[in-house]
Amino acid sequence: MNGWQHWAVAFILLLCIVRIGQGIYVFFRKVKEKHNPCENCITGCELKQLYEKKRSGCTQKKKEVKKKCCG
CATH class of the missing domain: 1.20.5 (Single alpha-helices involved in coiled-coils or other helix-helix interfaces)
Structure with a gap:
């Protein structure tokens, strides 16, 4: 694999981690604000x-x- 392929894979993994973290953050923020966590x-x-x-x-x-x- 070339150097740019390593960077592309690392960038995609970083985007996935950010998206998962955002979902967890939003879930707990809704729970803290006393919204229904299962409304969706x-x-x-x-x-x-x-x-x-x-x-x-x-x-x-x-x-x-x-x-x-x-x-």
């Missing part, structure tokens, strides 16, 4: 199901609290 999942994953269950439980609790306070 096509299939139902366990994390998405747990998130939806917890979310529905919180809305039910809020409604009960409002009824108790006003009644």
